Amino acid sequence: MSFGGQTPTIVVLKEGTDQSQGRGQILSNINACLGVQGVIKSTLGPYGSDVLLVDGNGRPTVTNDDNSSADYTSRATVMKLLDIVHPAARILTDIARSQDAEVGDGTTSVVVLACEILKEVREHVENGVSSRIVITGLRRASNMAVNKIKEIAVSTSEGNQRETLRKLAATAMSSKLIHRNSDFFTKMVVDAVLSLDQDDLNEKLIGIKKVSGGALQESLFVNGVAFKKTFSYAGFEQQPKSFDNPKIVCLNVELELKSEKDNAEVRVEQVSEYQAIVDAEWQIIYNKLEALHKTGAKVVLSKLPIGDLATQYFADRDIFCAGRVASDDMERVCQATGASVQSTCSDIHPTHLGTCERFDERQIGGERFNFFEGCPQAKTCTLVLRGGAEQFIAEVERSLHDAIMVVKRAIKNQTIVAGGGACEMEISAYLHRFADKNIPHKQQSIIKSFAKALEIIPRQLCDNAGFDATDLLNRLRVEHRKGNTWAGIDFVHESVTNNLDAFVWEPALVKVNAIQAATEAACLILSVDETITNQESEQPQAPRRGLPPGAAQRALRGRGRGMPRR
Template sequence: MSFGGQTPTIVVLREGTDQSQGRGQVLSNINACLAVQSTVKGTLGPYGGDLLLVDENGRQTITNDGATVMKLLDIVHPAARILTDIARSQDAEVGDGTTSVVVIAGEILREIKEHVEQGVSSQVIIKGLRRASTMAVNKIREIAVNTAEANQRDTLLKLAATAMSSKLIHRNADFFTKMVVDAVLTLDQEDINEGLIGVKKITGGALQDSLFVNGVAFKKTFSYAGFEQQPKSFTNPKIVCLNVELELKSEKDNAEVRVEQVSEYQAIVDAEWKIIYDKMEACFKTGASVVLSKLPIGDLATQYFADRNVFCAGRLASDDMERVCLATGAKVQSTCSDIREEHLGTCAVFEERQIGGERFNFFEGCPAAQTCTLVLRGGAEQFIAEVERSLHDAIMIVKRAIKNRSIVAGGGACEMEISAYLHGYADEKVPHKQQTIIKSFAKALEVIPRQLCDNAGFDSTDILNRLRVEHRKGNRWAGVDFVGQGVANNMEKFVWEPALVKINALQAATEAACLILSVDETIKNQESQQPQGPQRGLPPGAAQRALRGRGRGMPRR
């Protein structure tokens, strides 16, 4: 129905709602994602730099770990946030390659930006990208080398060393690769739960002072008077683990007990003491030399056990208690009245030792050891925290490599081989307009070796040309040689990565690019708009402002 030949304006959305749509919106989203890419691409590779991130509370984090950067960046642009979420999924799924996902996804968007500007439909581009991604993944599976028959430990050491090559600890890679592989091989190989690898951080000392404990180690718990009289070392001790409080408690608030005479009051007091003494005697009669509890063990119990040459520790953290039970075979008891022989655990050696400025309890030589502990040393807290992040990535790589024995060469070799394959395939077998999309995808993959060269200070144009020539000759594992500043066979140089990491990174990057391209309208409610957020039709220069707190060494203003 019309009024005077004019269609009436229908207001559906609340006044003040921001609507951005069309090609300009897609380009705005691409620019925001390129801003995220430019933030993290400098951290890629063995010579990548670190980022100093300062949060709103002034807490500093120095890292080049992609997952940590994505977590700490305060991003307000909704499309850029999609990219960071998909990148973090790579960390959850594989544990490494987060930076690669962001860099590849950003470069795919950069390459197809020209097609968007020329008016090519987003759906045509998405279809082409998905086709290219499928062919790339199939090619990786085809060229991957199976290491099932090789020495497993040697393969895992080389994979862990490659994962650490871009980390802060790469100078001590030999020391830490052995530690990481030993840690993962300690776990149950059917269900490798990396959460059972305890990590304890102690400031002071050198990196080489870090320890691998084939068992459990934890910081000395809160202790009462009489603790120093307890023995601090046992051989083949019996261990009892409790979830029981061995402490005299004051009455609850507003508690009331009415008594007629003093003897009745004394009977109540005696009953309280009898209860706790019965608990302590029950623990002692088990023959246990070490008593651990999640709940407090008070001064009375501490002195009682000290007089009988028994070690006790209360207020033990739940994760430490879980790992002690796994390692020693003990079972947590919620009562002291029925502790049997099969509920006790044991280990070869229990010892309390001084590590730096802290005292630690060590349970070593455990019979059922399906857990271990890494005690990390270093000069500053931020330094040790970055070491922990580096080891986490290496542990995840080793974990995936045990379950998936296929490997490829790193240093940009895999990406260059796929790029050369896709260029040839597009020229021969894709006659229509999807050819340019596949070629753009192939060109985008070259960003990995190019960025590796840029971060190392090499001539990226020269090395990329040499890599293209080598791959056209059929040298599929030719990649960037960081030692000789040129080109080398990275499979022979033992620069290895699990094929799963490459496959997952490509799939995640393609998924991120397709998702961002499919968004051609953004509706923001007035309440959810933030004054720092990007404006409609964001130009490339202004895209950088979509990141709050970005910048190396620059605190957020």
């Protein structure tokens, strides 16, 4: 229906909605991602800088690691603490998280590479090339790059596995604060991963404990379980703190005298009846303790509190107890000793008990730790980290996590490539040759843009180390044109060398996953040409009837989001 020959205006979105679309929106998204790249690219490589980040609570974090894994509590890292608000740039946080979850290393590389791909194809978008054509070209180049990596990767199935894994771990640590102590920590990391069940390699069974004070070299590898002394009651110090071949019982039972008046209402008419109730309360706890004593266990652990009565009871019978043991520590004790968690004290059989060769309580720095060593089913271990500052130890933990994940993936996927930009330069040279010979149409320039974007890795490695990037990249191009597949940056002599012979190794899976994740992120950002932002929640409401001017706005500012109106 027409009104006076004019089509009526139809309002679909609410007033105040911000709507941006078209080529300008794509370019805006690309520029936002390049802003993120500018922040983190200086952290790449063995000479990358660290970043000091301060969260909303004023807590500082010193790191050059931008994975955002949730495996460790408070794993605060660059991409997480930047608190990116631009919706397109937040995709970079997602690919850093996926790279960390899948491989555990290369999180900086994947973000830098994704941004560089967008930077190289920005010219095509500005010239009016359809984003669909650009995306098709990028995906084709990505598939070719992945196939090339699989073709040139070197198998490590033969030779000394332990030495190979140590070299891979050392490369993963080369850009971390602990690279000067890499010989010490690579042995620790490889021992930790090889102590796990080789079928599933669950890295969560590697416990990491942090104790402030001391030197890095005082860090310990425990082939078993160690956890900090738990909260204790009177009588704890009278308990023995060392056993040989003890039986261990693990509980999910509260061993504390509980007054039944908290759980039930009891009416009595005589004092003797009240005394019977009190005696029953004591009898309940004593029956539990006697049942535990009869099992022959010398170490009693529980996830729930063990009160002063039970603590003194065990001390009188030369039994060690610890209550409020963390769930992950309890799980690792069960995994190592063969015990199983019991929810009752009255039906514990010998098969439910665990054992170890040696249990003792030792002082480490200012903390006391319980050690379970020589465990018969030790499919778990513990790393006790020492260091001068809390932030430094936290960074050591993040560095070890990356190395552990690299070693884990290398055991499952026994192929490696050379690092130091060698792999990226070889793929770049291959894509340039392929595009010149086999692709005559407009996708040729897109594939060449992808190939050029790969050079950001060796270029940034040079920039961060203070080298002449232009000179070294030209020398690398010449070497790869001659057929020197593994020519990469030599950080010791500021030159070019064969990084495979120099033992600068990385799992091929790191490179494959980084290229795939970076390409998918770039394609996703290029495919978004419209952003709709609903501003309704930010609009101040009009004053309600009966309120003085400005009262509604003051009420809105004073009311927390999600709280009901009065």
